[in-house]
Amino acid sequence: MNRAAATGSLALALASALTLSACGGSGGAGVAADAEQTLTVWAMGTEGEKLGDVAKEYEKTHSNITVKVTPIGWDVAHQKLVAAAAAGKLPDVVQMGGTYLGEFADMGVLEPVDTKTFKEADFFPAAWQQGSYHGTAYGVPWYVDTRVLFYRTDLAKKAGLDKAPATMAELSSAAQAYREKAGTKWGLSIQPRGLDTVQSFYPFLYSAGGAVLDDDGKPVVNSPAAVRALENYGGFFRKDLSDKSVQPGYDVTKDFNTGAVPMFLGGPWMTGLLDENYPDLKGKWAIAPVPADKASVSMAGGSSLAVSADSEHKAAATEFIASLADAKGQADWFERTNDLPAHKGAWESGELAKDPALQIWRAQMDTAKTPPSQPRLTEITSKVDAAIESVTQGKSGAKAALDKAQSQIEGLVK
Structure with a gap:
């Protein structure tokens, strides 16, 4: 975990x-x-x-x-x-x-x-x-x-949404609707930078058919599918639907409770945190599968x-x-x-x-998917973290960022 x-x-x-x-x-x-x-x-x-x-x-x-x-x-x-x-x-x-x-x-x-x-x-x-x-x-x-989508059902009604987004395109549209019609500060909380940003990115990457390493451990992080996934991920920040200045240790459940954040991708422990810390929120939120690109695939x-x-x-x-x-x-x-x-x-x-x-x-x-075990997996994924940050902060395009990560990772695999 x-x-x-x-x-x-x-x-x-x-x-x-x-x-x-x-x-x-x-x-x-x-x-x-x-x-x-x-x-x-x-x-x-x-x-x-x-x-x-x-x-x-x-x-x-x-x-x-x-x-x-x-x-x-x-x-x-x-x-x-x-x-x-x-x-x-x-x-x-x-x-x-x-x-x-x-x-x-x-x-x-x-x-x-x-x-x-x-x-x-x-x-x-x-x-x-x-x-x-x-x-x-x-x-x-x-x-x-694994990760699934947590979303505010009460705010969804205000946003004119009658169901959870089932595709990545619908996820973007829902994020916009929450902001424009329900008045939320953000549309979707995803990690913009820092250690293990890759874990927030995995559902986008895997659902698009991409991977960091293929089944043989070969780096494939700059594949067309991976580039598309990072372009989609970065789009939430370009459109001001996600906060690009989230600090380490950020607790998304607080903003989920207030309604500042109406959607996030989270793990099973989030359910317990919401039930224990925000009992008044019961009945106002639900979970749904990761919205699909080529498929619905989480980490x-x-x-x-x-x-x-x-x-x-x-x-x-x-x-x-x-x-x-x-x-x-x-x-x-x-x-x-x-x-x-x-x-x-x-x-x-x-x-x-x-x-x-x-x-x-x-x-x-x-x-759900997981990368093949590698002795230097932490180093490998740190290069992807850096690529994601360069895109979410507007410093690089997705292909250039992932080409750089691919080059770096090739020297780390065994």
Whole structure:
């Protein structure tokens, strides 16, 4: 769901200077799963704070296992992971953000996934891809996130809109109608610049049929489809429908509540923020799929769970991950956190199967895309961030900006 501010270059520089003993794993069978032992687990952000409760429940049915969960802030996660990998001291189980996995798999510090225990077909394709590197899975999908359109239904009526925009052309028209007829300050909130602007751009890029990297990891960010997507994205700023001076840490839900912003593309956690912080807004907003260009395709984020190649507790670690990553475990995790399950079976019963709004998220995940794992993915996407900023700030055209990014990225792929 999140990415640390540290760049991938830090990890690459440190990793290149080190010989990591973990490359071959522990070399032995390790401790049996039924032996008395302690599992060390690192998890990030909110997940790190809440996983301890699940671990206590797990210990009740596994009296031989003590699970020691260490919460790590996303702002320092990358740095801590790099340092631990360099020292051969990664925990037995580690949460891997989507942009991390290729980097650490390339270092050789992660154990390949036991594909007899975890089946690719059980998970959303993008979630499994996010946990894979060069055709080998190193992370078991734990939860996913994607982006859908949040929009104010009450203001839509004032704007003369009777349904959510279903195409990118309709999205632009709706943004204009909100401003001109409903009196909103902006039409659509999308990120203009800064770290991870690319995540705001992905729904436009993927829906247009573009990508940063193709399935083989080759840079394709200046393709005609990508150029068209960035021209469309930049158009919201040229037409003064989106704010080009949004500051880091901006909370769009505040302006969504006041009506200054009537539409934004957001993740599943936004639902909880709106319900908790603005209960009076209930019934005045809804969600819809990403408006389609060639298709409606959003980004896939989230996290995987990986086992350290140096762990002496691989068997127990695999069993613990299995309890978190199966359909039952992920449905329980959704109840605790609102993180969307990566396991398709979790969506077959209960609220996940019956709630119409949740089905929008489910359908969006079926087509969601994620970049192929790369050791320097953070650096790669930073070049796209810069290209987007040059367009939204009126400093460059889309093709020139993406040609520059393409040239830069070609030197970073592996």
